[in-house]
Amino acid sequence: MQTKRSNPWAWWAFWIGLLGLVLMPIPLFIGLILGGGLAAIAAILAIIALFKSRHAGGRGIAPAIVAGVFVLLTYGGISIGGGVIW
Secondary structure, three states: OOOOOOOHHHHHHHHHHHHHHHHOOOOOOHHHHHHHHHHHHHHHHHHHHHHHHHHOOOOOHHHHHHHHHHHHHHHHHHHOOOOOOO
């Protein structure tokens, strides 16, 4: 019996999105560049993962959605000054 693997695109999006969220609060524009850049990459990967999950029988939808939430939280934090001011 062969088990189906989960969607690797979704897990990449999840971990990169989490890393962007963790790095976003670093002040003096470092968090803006690192967190924002990683969040943009995670958003692209999450979209790819959602499209691929349709063909994989729904595998990987949850980590892709959570990665999207991480992206929204990261950009929400940046919009209120995270990564920019001390």
